[in-house]
Amino acid sequence: MAGEADGRFLDLRHEPGEPKRQFERTLRLRRLSKLGRMGLATEHAPGVWELNERLEPTLRELGERGDIIRNMQRSLAADGIERDPMTFRIHEGAPAMPVTGRVLDKYLANELGDNLTVVVDGIDGRTHHITNIDPMQLEDARIGSVIEIGRAEATARPSDRTIAAIAEDGIYRPSRHLEQAKFEGRVPGGDYEGHVDAHVRRLEALRRAGIAERIDADQWRIPEDFESRAAAYDAGRTRQASVRVLSAFDLEKQIGADGATWLDRRMIHGKTADFAPTGFGQQVREAMDRRREHHIAQGDATGSRDGRIFYRRSLLATLREREVARVGAEMAEGKALLFRTATDGETISGKFTGTRQLSSGKFAIVEKSHEFTLVPWRPVIDRELGREVAGIVQGGSVSWQLGRQRGLGL
Structure with a gap:
């Protein structure tokens, strides 16, 4: 009909004599009546219809939406779940407000x-x-994993202003920046090389975005509108989703886990206000009740007559240490290496050989010639895989000191 319309108008007032064409006319009138109820066609006189200029793109969008809803229903059905389609939310890119839940598909x-x-x-x-997610962001998320998805934050970059200020005739030189930084003496810790290297890494990212140009090791071409283009680049990236894997394990595995789970962190800190009384929110509430019973049975919590629960002091740290010790001992059998637990305040060093997902989170494996240890993982260490690393264990995390020449702490 769109192809035959004259300036978007269709005149179907005259009924043709052939039965086949009469049938086609009847079908068209019925279809136009449907499009009219959808606001995509208007009847100006009996048999005279005007097609909306957005007819085809709107129908395509509706078709895509229908495909999405069917995919969502299949994802739920695969897990034996039914949900009211009225509760479906379709996001084009990162959601405006963070979404926490389990991965269905x-x-x-x-x-x-x-x-x-x-x-x-x-x-x-x-x-x-939710669409348009970098596959690397979901690498550790499996079906059933609990994740949080929100918008990546775009923050103002003082480094961009510094680069633009130091550039002469559109050329930024790291060597000149280093001289100026040493002369001014304002770099915290006196790590001047690390300070300049951070600016070079920023330029490398902007080079890939086509904003800066690397001439040689000590020269970068900086455009006049460098700061505004860099800010626009960051703003554009905020449409991408930022994913945090809160637990690589599903609720059932968390209930009986010997580590510090997502359920534990929510439970200990009393964060339950955002749980809906239906759907997955209700399932999490029920899982937390079962997790409390597990802690009581294990002697990690006690219940009072008035229904209050008292947890072991430093429960999360105790659970994490317990799980790490168990997993480390199991891994030691396969590695033929001695497992050693890292203590708080200790400086650990060795070769970063891989990672291991525990219910307490993701841990890095650091090996020496005769022993290895498991320490909390951070994204910054991934690029050091297979290399020698060093860091200080502090309060359930690690302050990595990467780069032997610079001693840069990250």
């Missing part, structure tokens, strides 16, 4: 494989369909 959004779509059963009682 994740799949490639196109043939190029350059981004993923994830279906999340939220603690807010809604089912979320």
